[in-house]
Amino acid sequence: MSPDLERLREAVPLVAAIPPGSLQIKLGEAVIGGPTPGVIAGPCAVENLEQVLCTARNVKAAGAHGLRGGAFKPRSSPYSFQGLGRPALEMLAAAKIETGLFLTIEVTDQTQVELVAEYADLIQIGARNMQNFALLRAVGRTGRPVLLKRGLSATIQEWLQAAEYILAEGNRQVVLCERGIRTFETLTRNTFDVAAIPLLREITGLPVIADPSHAAGRRELVVPLARAALAAGAQGLIIEVHPQPEKALSDGPQSLNPTEFSGLMREITPLVGAVGREL
Ligand code: PEP
Ligand code: MN
Numbered sequence: 301m302s303p304d305l306e307r308l309r310e311a312v313p314l315v316a317a318i319p320p321g322s323l324q325i326k327l328g329e330a331v332i333g334g335p336t337p338g339v340i341a342g343p344c345a346v347e348n349l350e351q352v353l354c355t356a357r358n359v360k361a362a363g364a365h366g367l368r369g370g371a372f373k374p375r376s377s378p379y380s381f382q383g384l385g386r387p388a389l390e391m392l393a394a395a396k397i398e399t400g401l402f403l404t405i406e407v408t409d410q411t412q413v414e415l416v417a418e419y420a421d422l423i424q425i426g427a428r429n430m431q432n433f434a435l436l437r438a439v440g441r442t443g444r445p446v447l448l449k450r451g452l453s454a455t456i457q458e459w460l461q462a463a464e465y466i467l468a469e470g471n472r473q474v475v476l477c478e479r480g481i482r483t484f485e486t487l488t489r490n491t492f493d494v495a496a497i498p499l500l501r502e503i504t505g506l507p508v509i510a511d512p513s514h515a516a517g518r519r520e521l522v523v524p525l526a527r528a529a530l531a532a533g534a535q536g537l538i539i540e541v542h543p544q545p546e547k548a549l550s551d552g553p554q555s556l557n558p559t560e561f562s563g564l565m566r567e568i569t570p571l572v573g574a575v576g577r578e579l
Contacts, residue, residue: 318505328402333507338536340366346388358558440469480515489517509536
């Protein structure tokens, strides 16, 4: 291994102590980090019961393993829809009971951790909170699996140091999620750093997944970026899906409708086979 990667590994001893390929994280019936890429899909934000159930049924039928849905939204503007809070958690729970999909739910504040941990199989730390160290420690202490998204302008080292905070609490169940970083380009919402995927997989056994929706910011780029991520070794995807993206209260322009999501699943199946895995 090159000296710079060796120095990086020394900065994150707990993360680097997990040998590549060794860690599988069980989420309901699904496993992330095994031979099958895990696919998580659902709305950016939970808006009402009908929306969540409709999305959950559709993504399950298309082959997804997990359902995503925000209850507490970290919006850039305080005037944007902030999420329904606790009622959204109940709606997600109903969708889980009906479909069997595991739940991925974001926490934005330490005060929500206990509540969200009661519902979430995979607790999401969003890009804006990647360096909220008190929050990282708090989710670490829940012992629940954590989805750690890359910060808006975080280097790979900063990202792995954030993971180290969670591991330092005795919780090794961390999934890393590449969701694009800020660059000078404005036609995409973020710049998808595809190189981060194989690089991370060389440094650590923490599973690595990709979020092409937030990287792209536009729905027509979601399928190509999903393909690129899987070809580069991503062990899963998280995709925003909404029954009527044009009416979504958040992230509509990058959300797929259920038909488009089924198309994505069909498109990635042969690709996953071609890189020696299965879906
Ligand atoms: C999200 O998943 O809806 C989200 C806010 O993502 P990110 O933290 O990657 O911007
Ligand atoms: Mn979103």
